[in-house]
Amino acid sequence: MAVSDAVAALPAKPENRQARTAWGLTAPALALMVSILLVPVIVAGILSFTNYSLGNPGFDWIGTQNYERLFTRSTYEKMFIATFTYVVTVVPISVGLGLGAALLVHSLGRIGDIYKTIYFLPVMATLLAMAIAWEFMLHPTIGMVNRTLAMACGTWFEVIPFFANGCAEGFPLWLGDRDYAIWVVCFIGIWQGFGFNMVLYLAGLTSVHRELYHAAEMDGAKSGWEKFWLVTWPALGPTTVFVVTISCIRAFQVFDTIEAFWPQGGGPNKSAYVMMFAIFEKGVQQNLIGIGSAITMLFLVFVMFLTLIQRWLVERKVHYG
Amino acid sequence: MTRGWWKHMVLILGAIIVLAPFYMMLSYSLKSPGEIDRGVGGFFGRQEMMVDPRCVALRQPDRADIDAARARFPGQDDAGIQAALQAETETACSMRPVVFNYTKAFTEAPLMRYLLNGVIVTVSIFLIQIVVALPAAYALAKLRFWGREAVFGLVLFCLLIPVHAIALPLYIMLAKLGLTNTYAALVVPWTISVFGIFLMRQFFMTVPDDLIDAARMDGMSELAIVWRVMLPTAIPALLAFAIFSIVAHWNDYFWPRIVVTGNRDLFTPPLGLREFKGDGDGSFFGPMMATATIIVTPLIVAFLIAQRRFIEGITLSGMK
Structure with a gap:
């Protein structure tokens, strides 16, 4: 608020008055931004070099030990x-499925809207509740998945x-x-996320100009495949990024799925021990704040x-215009 | 239509996989434990009267009950009276599976309280976000002042920081302030939405200056302009932001899980469901799925009613 006090001391020119109100209007947001977003980052940065625990009066500087441990x-x-298994699996597949579903739904016109609604449902639903539903589906004996699979027994399957x-x-x-554990988690991540991408x-597809397809046909792009690579894919570039x-x-x-399935330990043999879960387990549950901060x-x-x-990619794309 | 049949085949297959857990959740919330165990009864179950074993166990007739009931069953010995009373309890404790599941959902855990907490938390987060973000967005969009670029730069930088990622230092700070296990802890980290500031600023940029100048001529203060002139023009953007914010915080599990430990009075719906799962034995699948259904339903129903708005709101982060 020092700035507004300094401004107040000046003769009240209209610009100064405006500046003063402007600072007044941004002050709450500014204060919260600093205290809720910036300070914690700095706090985490500092604590990651210590062995601090909540409840301890002080802490020791232990240099980069926490980071060394991580590696x-x-x-x-x-x-x-x-x-990384999760990210590298879920991202390409959910983006690919999202694009595929969008192309199919788009080509169907108004009838496609029903699929749009259905595929968007998992995005809206409380992930924790759906994780528990999936857990029942995947129950080894009474789950729907294994029961369905068992129906294939005795057939050519x-x-x-x-x-x-x-x-x-x-x-x-x-x-x-x-x-299987991590792959099941990946599957649920894809199940939940691809509708959002779709x-x-x-939205990206509706902004592709029809004329571009005509132009592509003029240039000899016959198949839908060629038109896709020539027109649709480049036009969707910014969306894809x-x-x-x-x-x-x-x-x-x-985090939600992992914590719902395995409240302790992050899956069989820690095979689904992802970073958010590690932060939660080390930092909050075990009170090892130093290592939690390093993560x-x-x-x-x-x-x-x-x-x-x-x-950077978006800005580069803008210049293509 | 006839040429597109393969598209429908693919999309329907996808739809089955997408809907399967919803189908199961709803179906289990209607069926009796026996039907769930044996995997019979179709979607609705047979809805035969079932006896709630816990209810019967609680009302087991003891010596005093038998003595008290002696007048009602004249000429019978104790064993006969006990059997008769037992039969009465069983009738009193029997109900349709759907009724059993949904009443259990509300009586086994204070689900009503959890839902109320969910509403309190999401609504207060949204309101505070708006009170903080709108004036700042207005100043950044329409007022000229020294330092504006710096403030906006800070907003852009803060967009890079996901709040979930800094949960641990936030938790430590709140713990130091003695605020864990309070409503404040559930709300405070979300009071600042840099995304909201950014979004509303972009929107306010498109509002003509004449409108603001006219309001100033009328002698309105800048703060009054924010609420009485800018807010009404921003209703569509605000609605989209409301949906974005409410969906995110109703469904959030990570942050409440960290700052609320043990105190059931502060549980949000996902935490309540988690607790239910934690202490449930196998026979409680039905009531648990009923709880899950109750938690998921409000947003799904709202979504089905106002689809376009919801899709706009959720994908808001995409319109930069």
Whole structure:
């Protein structure tokens, strides 16, 4: 508020008065932005070099030990593997499915709207509730998934090794099996997210000019495939950049499903021990704030890096005009 | 239509997978435990009267009950009276599975309280976001002052920071202030929406200056201009932002999970559901799915009614 006091001392020219009100109007937002967004980043940055715990009177500086731990201990190796497996699986597939669904829905015209509504439902629904619903679906004995799979037993489906094994020895435990756990989580991430991407792509598709397709036909693009690569895909460039970035950021933040399935430990053999869960477990539950802060800092670096790449790409695209 | 049949095939297959958990959730919330275990009864279940075992166990007739009921069953020995009373309790405790599931959802846990908390938290977050963001957005869009570029630069920088990512330092700060396990802890981190500021600023840029000048001529203060001139022009953008904000915070699980520990009075709906799952044994699938249905339904229904607005609101982050 020092600025507005200084301004108040000056003779009240209209510009000064406006400046004073302007600072007055932005002050609450500014104060909250600094105290809720900037200060915590700095706090996390500082604490990541300490061994602080809540309730302790003080802390010791331990240099980069927390970060060294992150890069040497096998638990954190598992954390990075789980996080990147999730991101690298969920992002391309949910973007691809989103685009595919958008193209199909768009080509159907008004009838397509019904699919749009259905595919958007998971985006709206409380993820935690749906995770619990999925957990029941995947229940090894009374779940719908394994019951449905079991129906294929005794039919020609048994040619497929997966079914042959399943019918002979029982279908997978899914959430209890470390070979499947992370993939199930990925599947639910895709299930939840692709509708969101589809809607963004649909918005992008409506802005592609019809004339461009005619022009492409003039140039000899006959098949739908050629037209897609020649017109649609480049026109959707900015949308794709945005969709990929936002999918990445959301994928990095996966937590609800993991905590719902495995309240302790992050999955069988820590196979689904993602970063957000690690921050929660180490920092909040075990009160190891130093290491939790170090993970937080690393997480912020990833997310900021992604967003900066996106902004850079978008600005470059703008010049293509 | 005939040429597009393969498209419908693909899309319907997708729709089945998308809808499967919703179908299951709703179906289990209607069925009896037995039907869920055996996987029978179709979607609605047979809705045969079922006996609530916990209710019967609670009302097990004891010595005093038998003595008290002696007058009603003249000429019977104790065992006979006990059997008769047992039968009465069982009738009193029997109900349709759907009624059982949904009453259990509300009686096993204070679900009503959780829902109310959800409403309190989401609504206060939204209102505070608006009170903070609108004046700032107006100043950034329409007022000229020294430092405006710097403030806007800060807004753009803060857009890079997801609040969930800095949950740990926020939690520490709130704990130091003694605010964990309060409504404040649930609301405070979300009071500033840089995205809201950014969005409303972009929107206010398009409002003609003449409108503001006319208001100034009428002697309105700048703050009055924000609420009486700018706010009404911004209703569509505000509505989209409201949907964006409310959906995000009704569904949020991560942040409440961190700052609310143990105190059930502060549980938001997702936390309540989590608790339900935590202490439920296998036989409580029905009531749990009823709880899940109740939590998911308000937003889904609102979405089905005002689809276009919802899609606009949720994908708002895409319109930069």
